[in-house]
Amino acid sequence: MNHSALTHQSSxxxxxxxxxSTIKLSYDDKDFCCVGCRSVYQLxxxxxxxxxxxxxxxxxxxxxxxxxxxxxxEESIITQLINYKDEDNTIVTFYIPSIHCSSCIWLLExxxxxxxxxxxxxxxxxxxxxxxxxxHKQVSLREVVQILSNIGYEPLISLQDVVKEKSNSVNKxxxxxxxxxxxxxxxxxxxxxxxxxxxxxxEKEFQQLFAWLNLAFCIPVTFYCAKDYFTxxxxxxxQRYINLDTPLALIIAVxxxxxxxxxxxxxxxxxxxxxxxxVFLLLMGKWVKQRTYxxxxxxxxxxxxxxxxxxxxxxxxxxxxxxxDIAVGDRLxxxxxxxxxxxxxxxxxxxxxxxxxxxxxAAPQQKVLGEMVYAxxxxxxEAIELEVIKPASQSYLTGLWNKDFYKSDLKKxxxxxxxxxxxxxxxxxxxxxxxxxxxxxxxxxxxxSAFTAVIIVACPCVxxxxxxxxxxxxxxxxxxxxxxxxxxxxxEQLADLDTVVFDKTGTLTSTHQSAIVFxxxxxxxxxxxxxxxxxxxxxxxxRQVFKSLNPYRIYPIVKYNELLGRGITxxxxxxxxxxxxxxxxxxxxxxxxxxxxxxxxxxxxxxxxSIDQQWREGIFPLIKSLxxxxxxxxxxxxxxxxxxxxxxxxxxxxxxxxxxxxQQKLEAxxxxxxxxxKVMMLGDGLxxxxxxxxxxxxxxxxxxxxxxxxxxxxxxxxxxIGLLPxxxxxxKDGLKTIKISFAIATAYxxxxxxxxxxGTLYPLVAAVLMPISTITIISFTSFATxxxxxxxxxx
Amino acid sequence: xxxxxxxxxxxxxxxxxxxxxxxxxxxxxxxxxxxxxxxxILFDDETDIPESDKDHISD
Numbered sequence: 001m002n003h004s005a006l007t008h009q010s011s012x013x014x015x016x017x018x019x020x021s022t023i024k025l026s027y028d029d030k031d032f033c034c035v036g037c038r039s040v041y042q043l044x045x046x047x048x049x050x051x052x053x054x055x056x057x058x059x060x061x062x063x064x065x066x067x068x069x070x071x072x073x074e075e076s077i078i079t080q081l082i083n084y085k086d087e088d089n090t091i092v093t094f095y096i097p098s099i100h101c102s103s104c105i106w107l108l109e110x111x112x113x114x115x116x117x118x119x120x121x122x123x124x125x126x127x128x129x130x131x132x133x134x135x136h137k138q139v140s141l142r143e144v145v146q147i148l149s150n151i152g153y154e155p156l157i158s159l160q161d162v163v164k165e166k167s168n169s170v171n172k173x174x175x176x177x178x179x180x181x182x183x184x185x186x187x188x189x190x191x192x193x194x195x196x197x198x199x200x201x202x203e204k205e206f207q208q209l210f211a212w213l214n215l216a217f218c219i220p221v222t223f224y225c226a227k228d229y230f231t232x233x234x235x236x237x238x239q240r241y242i243n244l245d246t247p248l249a250l251i252i253a254v255x256x257x258x259x260x261x262x263x264x265x266x267x268x269x270x271x272x273x274x275x276x277x278x279v280f281l282l283l284m285g286k287w288v289k290q291r292t293y294x295x296x297x298x299x300x301x302x303x304x305x306x307x308x309x310x311x312x313x314x315x316x317x318x319x320x321x322x323x324x325d326i327a328v329g330d331r332l333x334x335x336x337x338x339x340x341x342x343x344x345x346x347x348x349x350x351x352x353x354x355x356x357x358x359x360x361x362a363a364p365q366q367k368v369l370g371e372m373v374y375a376x377x378x379x380x381x382e383a384i385e386l387e388v389i390k391p392a393s394q395s396y397l398t399g400l401w402n403k404d405f406y407k408s409d410l411k412k413x414x415x416x417x418x419x420x421x422x423x424x425x426x427x428x429x430x431x432x433x434x435x436x437x438x439x440x441x442x443x444x445x446x447x448x449s450a451f452t453a454v455i456i457v458a459c460p461c462v463x464x465x466x467x468x469x470x471x472x473x474x475x476x477x478x479x480x481x482x483x484x485x486x487x488x489x490x491x492e493q494l495a496d497l498d499t500v501v502f503d504k505t506g507t508l509t510s511t512h513q514s515a516i517v518f519x520x521x522x523x524x525x526x527x528x529x530x531x532x533x534x535x536x537x538x539x540x541x542x543r544q545v546f547k548s549l550n551p552y553r554i555y556p557i558v559k560y561n562e563l564l565g566r567g568i569t570x571x572x573x574x575x576x577x578x579x580x581x582x583x584x585x586x587x588x589x590x591x592x593x594x595x596x597x598x599x600x601x602x603x604x605x606x607x608x609x610s611i612d613q614q615w616r617e618g619i620f621p622l623i624k625s626l627x628x629x630x631x632x633x634x635x636x637x638x639x640x641x642x643x644x645x646x647x648x649x650x651x652x653x654x655x656x657x658x659x660x661x662x663q664q665k666l667e668a669x670x671x672x673x674x675x676x677x678k679v680m681m682l683g684d685g686l687x688x689x690x691x692x693x694x695x696x697x698x699x700x701x702x703x704x705x706x707x708x709x710x711x712x713x714x715x716x717x718x719x720x721i722g723l724l725p726x727x728x729x730x731x732k733d734g735l736k737t738i739k740i741s742f743a744i745a746t747a748y749x750x751x752x753x754x755x756x757x758x759g760t761l762y763p764l765v766a767a768v769l770m771p772i773s774t775i776t777i778i779s780f781t782s783f784a785t786x787x788x789x790x791x792x793x794x795x
Numbered sequence: 796x797x798x799x800x801x802x803x804x805x806x807x808x809x810x811x812x813x814x815x816x817x818x819x820x821x822x823x824x825x826x827x828x829x830x831x832x833x834x835x836i837l838f839d840d841e842t843d844i845p846e847s848d849k850d851h852i853s854d
Contacts, residue, residue: 102834124828124831183814187806
């Protein structure tokens with residue numbers, strides 16, 4: 001069955017860059033792999049937009065058959081989607097997953113060439129969003145989406161778009177604070193310089209002016225920029241527990257009070273430079289920590305999987321209705337490839353539902369009339385009618401997300417918060433000891449200055465900085481290797497695991513690199529006949545089989561007929577050829593492969609093309625290297641047909657469980673955690689969503705980062721799954737780096753404390769010591785991370 | 796030396812103006828997307844490029 005030796009690998013599709021099979025379509029002297037690609041090219045060339053192909057070779061992506069957009073004519077749905085509307089203009093923002101290169105930017109920003117009513121379109125490349133302004137009197141929203149879809153950039157309009165949450169404002173406020181702190185720091189430094197170099201007598205009169213100015217700059221820094229530290233410290237003290245913000249708030253307060261007192265009483269320079277510098281650096285650390293991937297969402301739930309609207313039937317008329325407005329008793333019309341949005345009862349039609357996203361079961365399930373159909377299934381056949389029995393928000397599927405017990409008691413304290421307690425106690429002991437000593441000596445001024453100086457010098461600012469800097473450096477090493485971790489806290493979790501749980505389908509196996517195998521017998525002529533038949537179908541499975549057959553000629557076909565959801569037939573060279581599912585066969589046959597493409601010629605069963613699931617590359621070494629250090633487990637929603645195979649990869653003590661529902665997976669993870677295990681879960685689909693959320697560290701495996709992934713702590717691209725042990729090693733090294741930098745910082749602090757307890761800490765020393773220790777730590781963490789990344793082969 | 800009072804005032808005012816300018820740019824969304832403009836500026840204005848000498852700008 002292998003024709004690859006005969007393949008001419010000379011040319012690729014002008015639009016999408018896929019390998020051309022021997023049969024190709026041509027237009028304008030250019031070759032295309034399919035009608036979809038050719039029609040995009042035709043549309044672009046008609047509108048004089050061939051520049052699209054000038055900026056990059058083969059910038060296009062294969063056009064999937066687009067859905068129905070009737071719902072975009074509904075006024076109630078339009079108002080939920082658009083950003084702004086006035087008498088003439090409408091502005092709308094779409095998320096378009098297929099944006100990937102500069103050609104995309106060029107094309108989508110020149111939409112006005114296709115339709116002049118679209119007068120502006122702007123791309124945010126990293127977010128993969130396009131903001132379109134159009135005249136709604138001349139073009140409707142539906143037409144705009146249709147245009148995007150026709151040129152191969154169909155926007156992803158999901159229920160999530162309607163319930164957009166704006167999280168950007170928090171980040172923006174932080175930037176405001178950093179700006180003010182940085183501004184104040186710069187000015188304070190300027191006015192402190194004369195003090196550093198010593199003042200001559202004439203300059204003494206300016207000392208007061210500078211001191212007052214410095215105090216003025218300290219006020220916004222303390223009361224606006226550092227506000228969060230005070231609120232956080234108060235909140236933690238109320239709960240009788242010390243976090244890292246507690247000593248920080250204390251230091252900021254002490255610095256401000258000392259500066260204010262020395263300014264008011266003219267007792268020399270204050271600590272304005274230290275205060276503003278400290279707050280600025282702390283906020284920088286916070287910002288580094290908050291930075292995250294704009295183009296990846298880690299908090300997706302069922303809403304981004306669900307469409308925004310569905311067709312309902314009322315008085316025998318089709319009407320699109322928003323998912324949120326579906327009521328009990330509504331009649332829904334679900335077409336081929338559409339999703340069942342709510343738990344419902346089958347009323348009409350032949351339902352074959354692909355529940356793989358919900359249950360992990362690969363084969364579609366048949367439902368009979370009157371049977372319950374759960375939300376999340378995708379219809380694979382003719383259109384069916386359903387009657388809703390529960391609103392979308394209360395379905396079985398959505399119930400998986402609305403459980404509130406997820407992780408609540410599992411939040412592990414980070415290294416910082418644990419150390420903060422001992423650190424604070426240590427500082428207080430030293431500070432009070434110094435104060436007591438000077439009071440005993442009868443020098444109350446020195447006692448006060450020693451007390452405050454110890455607190456200032458023993459600043460845990462390095463702790464607050466080394467963690468975000470180290471961990472975010474590790475994050476950027478990870479993301480170059482296709483491993484996207486949600487935030488820096490998650491990296492700490494990654495270092496502290498002892499159990500790894502795998503899902504099977506889509507995680508251990510790949511849906512991407514599947515091989516087509518044929519069981520049965522076909523002559524060469526029959527192969528060509530089958531290929532000629534499949535040539536006419538746009539079904540993904542047909543295309544895959546067609547590619548594997550790679551025919552050198554195509555026979556003409558008559559009486560071509562597509563049996564929706566079953567297969568295709570046609571008369572080729574005088575014979576009736578059927579290709580499709582087992583259900584479409586004339587006589588039923590015994591077959592273990594339900595999902596394959598079955599072939600019958602003139603009513604005689606010939607065999608079946610099935611897709612052999614391939615183990616992901618790198619799985620075997622991955623399991624071998626994890627085996628020693630971790631307890632491994634397999635939780636599959638699928639049947640146990642691959643158990644023997646799995647047993648040969650995993651060692652004997654690895655536990656395996658099959659036929660698990662999403663709920664059971666979640667329970668299994670919980671059980672492990674109750675026995676004290678720290679669990680990493682690797683999964684891919686919605687059926688793992690509960691388990692991914694429950695696990696201490698949930699990793700979603702995906703072949704395409706832009707695809708849907710359920711809510712998780714990290715997204716890992718399937719090609720790089722073999723690197724997982726190295727990722728874990730690096731996160732452990734990261735924690736080591738943080739601990740070493742803590743030791744370095746303590747050494748600096750001890751020098752400072754030596755002066756501080758004597759009550760002779762001059763502000764200049766504090767002002768110099770703090771930046772030096774900060775620079776040392778930041779450069780140490782970045783060098784250490786580079787070193788460890790290289791050691792683990794991730795660079 | 797009294798001129799210093801004036802100069803200090805000037806320097807603080809100038810600094811405040813720049814801070815204000817930064818806030819204005821932040822508010823008007825100039826920092827929202829810092830990647831796309833760098834690509835956009837490389838596009839040619841004219842669309843009538845002969846097919847033969849199309850230049851490849853890779854991203």
